[in-house]
Amino acid sequence: MNNRRPLLAGNWKMHTTVMDACQLAAEIGKCSAAAKDRDVLLAPPYTVLSEVAHVLRDSNVLIASQNVCWEKQGAFTGEISPTMVTSAGGSAAIIGHSERRQIFHEDAEIINMRVHGALKFGLIAIFCVGETLEEREGDKTFEVLEGQLKEGLAGVSQENMEKVVVAYEPVWAIGTGKTATKEQAQEAHAFIRKLLAEMFEKSIADSVRILYGGSVKPDNVDDLMAQPDIDGALVGGAALDAESFCRIINFS
Ligand code: PGA
Numbered sequence: 001m002n003n004r005r006p007l008l009a010g011n012w013k014m015h016t017t018v019m020d021a022c023q024l025a026a027e028i029g030k031c032s033a034a035a036k037d038r039d040v041l042l043a044p045p046y047t048v049l050s051e052v053a054h055v056l057r058d059s060n061v062l063i064a065s066q067n068v069c070w071e072k073q074g075a076f077t078g079e080i081s082p083t084m085v086t087s088a089g090g091s092a093a094i095i096g097h098s099e100r101r102q103i104f105h106e107d108a109e110i111i112n113m114r115v116h117g118a119l120k121f122g123l124i125a126i127f128c129v130g131e132t133l134e135e136r137e138g139d140k141t142f143e144v145l146e147g148q149l150k151e152g153l154a155g156v157s158q159e160n161m162e163k164v165v166v167a168y169e170p171v172w173a174i175g176t177g178k179t180a181t182k183e184q185a186q187e188a189h190a191f192i193r194k195l196l197a198e199m200f201e202k203s204i205a206d207s208v209r210i211l212y213g214g215s216v217k218p219d220n221v222d223d224l225m226a227q228p229d230i231d232g233a234l235v236g237g238a239a240l241d242a243e244s245f246c247r248i249i250n251f252s
Contacts, residue, residue, distance in 0.1 A: 004209050006038040006225065007165060007232035008249045009126065010239025011066060011094060011213075014045060021048040022055050027242035028249075029059040035249050036060075039232075041126075042239070043094050046080050053089025064092035064126060067100060070117030082121030092124035094234075096152055098171045108151035115152060119160045126165045126234070127152055128213070129192070133172035142191055149195055158200050166192055166210045167234040173214025175236060182223045182230075185212045189229035218247035225251045 016024065021044050032040040043064040044052045053063045065088075069079035085093060095118060096111040111127075118125040129148040131141045149166070156164065168188050170180050180188070189210045197205035212224050213234030224230050238244040 004231045007209050009041040009234045010245050011043045011236050015240055018048055018051055021052055024242055025052040025055040028245055029056045029061055031246035032061050032249055040249055049088040049090055063090040064094055065090050066094050068093035068114055068118050070113040082117055082123050092126055093118045094126045096128045098130055111152050112154050119163055124163050126167055128167040128169050130169040130171050146195055158204055161200050161204045167213050169213035177215050179215040179220050182227055185224055186227040186229055193229055218244050221248045221251040
């Protein structure tokens with residue numbers, strides 16, 4: 001047993017209108033009320049961050065942005081600043097999601113700057129790593145994870161690691177319906193924790209939450225969450241359906 005508090009996070013990606021988002025948030029807020037021994041988080045699109053935060057103002061659901069800039073303000077068209085996130089009611093930001101890395105070509109340096117930006121302004125950084133299918137089949141999974149973790153978390157202090165959550169998301173499992181087996185996920189999580197112990201301190205590695213992401217669904221969440229190094233889930237598709245996400249929140 002460890003004392004890491006489970007975190008069930010839903011990433012709505014580029015989905016939901018204002019109305020859809022408020023309705024979905026209200027339903028998720030209701031079913032989260034009983035989840036006292038775990039954290040629940042939603043990352044809605046920027047356009048509905050404050051509405052969703054408002055709907056959930058009396059709930060225990062945390063709000064995150066899906067990315068964040070390193071500057072507080074300025075000429076950064078299309079970006080969102082950490083203080084904009086906090087002023088909208090958010091307390092966390094997803095950084096380095098594979099869709100940002102692959103579709104928008106965000107590199108390790110930009111991702112590292114985003115991590116520092118989030119931490120500087122007090123946000124929790126949900127830092128994502130994961131290998132492609134080609135990398136897994138080429139036996140490069142650990143090498144890729146090591147590179148992403150070392151580059152993405154470069155310069156982060158031991159103290160600031162308390163505000164970092166790592167999400168392991170094998171790219172080949174995202175949105176494909178193809179989940180990593182619980183053994184594959186546990187193996188990667190254990191590797192990440194061991195590496196964090198080398199990069200920081202063992203006590204930090206023991207307390208950092210490592211989420212699994214990639215086709216987490218009501219029917220596989222229990223098995224995944226039973227693994228010793230899996231501390232939560234980062235959920236895409238299934239977080240857009242209140243019933244499915246509520247089942248995931250209430251994993252047993
Ligand atoms: P998925 O997305 O659950 O739809 O696979 C996960 C993610 O991208 O975080």
